[in-house]
Amino acid sequence: MSDKADERRFNRGMLGRLLVVVGVMFGFGYALVPLYKKICEITGINVVTTRELYGGSLKNTQVDTSRTITVEFDSNARGPFAFRPVKNTMEVHPGEMATIVYEVANGQSRDIAAQAIPSYAPKQATEYFKKVECFCFKQQTLKANEARxxxxxxxxxxKLPKDVKNITLSYTFFEVGAPVAQAPAGEATGHGS
Incomplete structure (x- = not known):
């Protein structure tokens, strides 16, 4: 009986030690997040800088504030919808991120699939005009009477050449897979009578 009592005491002791180990592991896991943040802050690894940290607003050092480019926006619609930019011009510094919004409205009682194709003037500006997000990247489906x-x-x-001071961004928005117009009834189909 003494062996069974010793075995129970040993098992209870082991259970107690395992519970302590589980508690320590849980505490370590819980403390790991603030500890990780503090280590990263001290070493400068993986730190997202904040305005409070450096005082004032952050600046993009790639922006060339010494010059300004006038960007003109143009639109052409080839299909049954209205399409236009919300602003006709915008002043931007090279390297500065900018956003322009185009509005499109489908006045038809049917869904329309459409695509936009950009063009640039002067032509040499094409390689320097970098789009980060654009509706022209993919085909658009406009529901009946939808505006977007x-x-x-x-x-x-x-790196845009210094002599370029104006760029025109023009989009042609056209219907994809437009329905084919039917020939009026009674008209000849090309066969002689």
């Missing part, structure tokens, strides 16, 4: 605002987020590369 579609943003274009862009940056003009600071």
């Amino acid at each position: 605002q579609m943003p274009v987020v862009f940056v003009i590369d600071p």
Whole structure:
């Protein structure tokens, strides 16, 4: 009987030690997040800088504030919808992120699939006009009588030649898979009578 009592005492002791280990592991896991943040802050690893940390607002050092580019926005619609930019011009510094919104409205009682194709003037500006987000990246489906605002987020590369002071961004928005017009009844189909 003494062996069974010793075994029970040993098992209870082991259970107590295991519960202590589980408690310590839980506490360590709980403390790990603030500890990780503090270590990263001290070493400068994986730190997202905040305004409070450095005082004042953060600046993009890639922006060329010494010059300003006038960007003009144009639109053409090839289909049964209205399409236009909300602003005709915008002043931006090279390297500065900017956003323009285009509005489109489908006045039809049917859904329309459409696509936008951009063009730039002068042509040499094309390689320096970088779009981060654009409705032109994919085909758009407009529901019957739907109106939508579609943003274009862009940056003009600071390497843009100094002589370029104006850029025109033009979009042609056209219907994809437009229905084929039916020939009026009674009209000849090309066969002689």
